[in-house]
Amino acid sequence: MRNFIKIVTFIAGFAIIAAGCTTENDNMNFRKIERFTQKQDGDGNISFSFDQNGRTLNFEGQFGKRAIYLDNVKLWLAFPLTPVDNSPAIRNEDWTFSILPLLNNRENKLNTIILDPGHGGEHPGAKGKFSIEKELNRKIADLTGEILRQRGYTVLYTRADDETVELEPRAEAGCFADIFVSIHCNAAPNPDANGIETFSITPKGAPNSNDSDHSMAVNVNDDATGYQHCADSFALAYAIQKKLIESTGANDRGAKRARFHVLYRNSVPAVLVECGFVSNENEEKLLNNPEYQLKIARAIADGIDNYRKGML
Ligand SMILES: [Zn+2]
Numbered sequence: 001m002r003n004f005i006k007i008v009t010f011i012a013g014f015a016i017i018a019a020g021c022t023t024e025n026d027n028m029n030f031r032k033i034e035r036f037t038q039k040q041d042g043d044g045n046i047s048f049s050f051d052q053n054g055r056t057l058n059f060e061g062q063f064g065k066r067a068i069y070l071d072n073v074k075l076w077l078a079f080p081l082t083p084v085d086n087s088p089a090i091r092n093e094d095w096t097f098s099i100l101p102l103l104n105n106r107e108n109k110l111n112t113i114i115l116d117p118g119h120g121g122e123h124p125g126a127k128g129k130f131s132i133e134k135e136l137n138r139k140i141a142d143l144t145g146e147i148l149r150q151r152g153y154t155v156l157y158t159r160a161d162d163e164t165v166e167l168e169p170r171a172e173a174g175c176f177a178d179i180f181v182s183i184h185c186n187a188a189p190n191p192d193a194n195g196i197e198t199f200s201i202t203p204k205g206a207p208n209s210n211d212s213d214h215s216m217a218v219n220v221n222d223d224a225t226g227y228q229h230c231a232d233s234f235a236l237a238y239a240i241q242k243k244l245i246e247s248t249g250a251n252d253r254g255a256k257r258a259r260f261h262v263l264y265r266n267s268v269p270a271v272l273v274e275c276g277f278v279s280n281e282n283e284e285k286l287l288n289n290p291e292y293q294l295k296i297a298r299a300i301a302d303g304i305d306n307y308r309k310g311m312l
Helices: 002-028 092-104 133-150 167-176 225-248 281-287 290-309
Strands: 030-032 036-038 046-052 055-061 067-070 073-076 082-084 087-091 112-117 154-157 179-186 196-201 252-258 270-277
Touching: 030 082, 030 092, 046 092, 055 092, 073 225, 087 092, 092 225, 112 133, 112 167, 133 154, 133 179, 133 290, 167 179, 179 290, 196 225, 225 252, 225 270, 225 290, 270 281, 270 290, 281 290
Parallel strands: 073 252, 112 154, 112 179, 179 270, 196 252
Antiparallel strands: 030 087, 036 046, 046 055, 055 067, 067 073, 082 087, 196 270
């Protein structure tokens, strides 16, 4: 009985200490945004700006939301925009791994690109009414590679034709290149789901964009190689997503964060593009249209070019 009470006391004491620490740490973990305008549009939109080394970027967002916009293109913070002392604030992780990479993106040395057409062989990927993801991924990757070669890049692929390649050797192939770009098509149980999204590795300790609970704790001691290029990967993802949305006019699902194996285990800046949903009637037709495939391929190549030039 005595032991039981001791445990309860210990737990209660710990809870109080932990609560005190959390409050203090929470303020320290945020970066207050000094330059902002709260719009009177009824939607609670907030415009805010950051400057660094002569570059200014103007964003839009809402309190409590992780999705914000730069040049009307969506990007996902790891944590929601939060009010601190009457100012909007973002978490330090988001400043370091989402905002700074965009402010600081300058010319990158970029010669060799690995293109990774998702799935293949025994792994068909998503299935639409009349198409199989692995085949669409292959076509789009081939077109992208051709364009990149014409622009002077060296292009390597993780799979030749309809070959079965596991995820680990795909991720390891990154070491032969300067960047890694995985190409996929999406599917969802809801046939209305549509649009394009581009993933890069989630900042260490932060939740993924698709996690519904954005306060969930994640192992901060995780030392996967993918984290080493968390910032550059995000700049690359944003550059590609922007070109894809501008070129196709597709629904913008944003530059997102995930711990997909090919991102998590990669050793160079790496992204995974979801070019559209084969489970959506309209998008399946588009994804099978050679002109649309070329449009997607050109946009991916343009995004890579812009990342290399330090243009967003
Ligand atoms: Zn896939």
